[in-house]
Amino acid sequence: MVFGPASRLGVSLFDETPPIEWVPGLSAEGAESIIKAVYRQVLGNAYVMESERLPVPESQFKRGQLSVREFVRAVAKSDLYSSRFFSSCARYRATELNFRHLLGRAPIDLEEMRAHSTILDTQGFEADIDSYIDSDEYQTKFGENIVPYIRGYKTEACQNMVQFTNTFQLVRGASSSSLKGDLAGKSPKLNSLVIQSTPTAVVSPGSAGSTFRNPPGSSRSAVGVAASEGGKVYRIEVTSYRGNVVNRVSRFRRSNQVYLVPFDKLSQEYQRIHQQGGTIASITPV
Incomplete structure (x- = not known):
């Protein structure tokens, strides 16, 4: 179930587009569409130049050596991802974007963000990426063959109203970008909101x-x-x-x-x- 009119909330395209899934016997064109969908979701709707693409993981995916989940992992651990969303971002901004890109939702609360900060401190960047992709939540929602997608505007993806409204702080419509299309840029957006646990107004992106x-x-x-x-x-x-x-x-x-x-x-x-x-x-x- 979606809260409110999807068109007014800016999520109608999410609501109307079915999940993109790999199936046996998929054509070359179908495999390419999955690759592009992974780049689009994991890189937060950012434009990817041909020279920035990852030819080795792409080739492995097309040959059936990588599942969709493992291709997502390869993109999320790449220098392309870390340079945009980790090494150049504030710590909690990187964490909230990981939630958007890999689980399709906003973090539940400050404790969930702190847990990932602890993983970063004790085990490093790649282990933190694994913690999202190896989670029970990821396996339940996306499994091995479904490209992650934005789902934080749905009731079943949220545990409370704050998490729902925070999703709209991270995603302002299907065309919004994680960095260039966001006034926050590389600064955290949710710090004070998760600390105070206060819902925010959801404003139509067209207003x-x-x-x-x-x-x-x-x-x-x-x-x-x-x-x-x-x-x-x-x-x-x-x-x-x-x-x-x-x-x-x-x-x-x-x-x-x-x-x-x-x-x-x-x-x-x-x-x-x-x-x-x-x-x-x-x-x-x-």
Whole structure:
């Protein structure tokens, strides 16, 4: 089961595309389509030049010497993968991307991320890759012959609502890229979210609010804000924040802002944001 209208969430292509699976007697064209699907999933939708491809594992797969799972392992352990998603990335960014690329979901919580960090510290990069691919979860969901795919937007792939909303922090539609198509780049996205275990708003990738990214240091709790008599405070996330335009040049531009507003001031703040050209990404109680 998928949460909400797949087209609005940006996952309709995932929902409508069946898993890609190797079957006995597959044609050369079919084998090539599997190879391309593995590159696309494991490398986070990144473009792979002909000179970057892995001719030896590809040849072994085509000759039946490697299963789909073992070809996935070869790509994930390659210099091509490690240079993009390990050696040049922050530790927890690398871990959250491994979850996206190899298990098709976001990590459940901080403890799951710490467990993989411990493997990296004690056993190294290749052992950490093995820990995903040799897991019971991988074997149950993909087995030997199915190309991993994004599945974290489905109810059966999530253990809680935080994990579901975190999937949309990692994947903003079927065409989103792990690095170049993401404002986070090589910086962690889920650190504060898994620590605070707070669901985030899921914004349609087609809306102006989809460009919102939580500013560094902004709290998700009502710190230093006087709540109304009802005790309710709301968090307003704003993106595309632009001041009144003078001679086609903005007076100021702040891409992302967060406001903690008492309920009785909500309408006033809403009007102020729109008068100054901001786009509200979400309004949530805190």
